[in-house]
């Protein structure tokens with residue numbers, strides 16, 4: 012019993028000594044509060060926008076942007092309805108990985124250049140069906156005023172695209188991963204993943220959701236975002252599309268994709284992300300989350316990245332309800348748009364008499380929005396009309412002439428290896444200066460702090476406690492009294508570091524004394540993105556502490572600083588020294604054998620999303636060069 016008691020009292024002491032450290036609060040999850048604090052000047056917003064865009068690029072695995080390989084698009088199986096046609100489409104977003112969907116074209120579209128609307132769908136898929144005509148589903152929708160037609164109102168996503176085509180827009184409704192004809196990665200994998208798969212958690216032949224994939228920034232969310240970008244490429248390539256008039260709209264999970272496209276791609280000129288712009292729930296599915304994505308941000312601020320281009324959304328009786336309350340979204344978006352002199356370019360009508368939806372009424376608001384901003388020239392109001400739905404044969408992309416591609420476990424592993432190879436080559440082939448710039452930005456993002464940030468923070472030392480007041484973080488720190496007169500400052504990490512180091516600065520990094528699994532949110536599904544999409548990893552926090560210590564020391568003395576790292580602290584020392592640049596003169600490590608690529612469990616204390624993609628410790632060691640020594 013004795014050692015246990017000891018440990019218990021030690022941890023009580025540890026927590027009480029640092030009781031005000033904000034990091035002792037439970038980790039944030041997707042149901043937290045995600046306010047958008049609008050900037051007071053556009054200058055301020057410009058800087059924030061650059062940082063946030065970089066975060067989204069890194070989190071989706073799209074930093075730097077991968078090469079765009081040939082789409083090899085195939086369009087087939089044309090059918091005609093009054094006012095529009097529908098064709099089946101497939102193309103490769105990367106070689107062998109297919110995007111599938113339906114292309115709606117206005118009648119006679121080939122005679123002119125048409126505006127185009129991309130339609131990512133949410134859960135339910137493009138084939139979402141309220142139920143057969145005469146069945147309860149659609150009649151109930153008609154009764155509450157959510158739909159108008161027994162036939163076309165059954166399938167709201169098809170109705171949306173058919174109407175946009177009737178309004179003169181070339182419209183592409185593509186499958187999210189795991190839906191309809193997009194089955195190379197299954198629905199179960201993309202949207203229902205809940206248990207870590209031991210046979211995918213290894214250093215080679217790993218799969219999605221594994222620690223290896225997370226440390227390379229591969230996720231369903233990232234793959235889906237890439238598919239969305241490639242869907243814009245596909246639309247832009249069509250002879251009847253005017254590339255200067257492209258818009259995007261989706262609801263729910265498709266709303267999330269709309270937000271991301273608005274943030275990451277310059278081509279859309281108008282947008283209607285419905286049902287997901289909210290300062291509360293951020294998207295519950297594995298397909299709506301990714302490690303690093305929402306640390307320090309949320310859907311409202313991500314939506315703001317599209318400013319000042321026109322974008323509409325609605326508030327419904329779901330997590331978007333609060334958008335209408337000051338401090339919770341819409342007012343703040345409007346303030347940002349007002350800074351650009353365009354407050355009328357963002358709307359959020361009150362449809363809180365409806366549950367979560369992209370129904371007839373919401374669609375009517377969207378048609379009108381695009382009528383105005385894509386200059387469709389249609390008389391107002393725009394009224395949706397009925398049409399005969401597509402049969403299974405009419406909407407199925409794969410058939411006897413067009414065979415479905417390979418999918419399943421073996422394909423998943425091959426796709427991961429293919430993307431890993433692509434990204435590795437992409438970084439390796441960057442010209443030296445470009446590579447150095449790319450890598451430092453990437454590491455600052457995955458760690459979540461730069462040395463420059465740390466130098467701007469305010470610090471206070473009181474006894475053995477260093478407080479980073481700007482971030483409300485507390486660090487246990489032993490510091491010698493004669494600091495200003497010392498010939499050099501040594502920061503000693505870990506008790507096992509060699510030599511008698513009485514005069515060293517000795518920080519205790521965040522949860523340094525705690526082994527075992529790292530902090531996690533209460534979500535029972537075993538996906539790193541649920542925790543690490545909202546919270547820094549333990550290792551990142553330890554690096555934050557080290558940067559705080561370096562910044563604090565720099566404010567007290569001009570002496571050169573060295574870091575001596577004992578066993579288990581080499582990663583923290585090496586990453587922090589790389590980020591600190593010439594503020595660190597020397598790094599001495601007891602061992603340099605650890606690599607992030609050895610980690611096969613995202614609960615491991617040194618797990619850091621992105622670390623393998625951006626060169627692992629090998630790149631950092633190489634960059635530190637002679638500064639790094641083995642003790």
Ligand SMILES: [Zn+2]
Nearest residue numbers: 202296297298
């Ligand atoms: Zn999903």
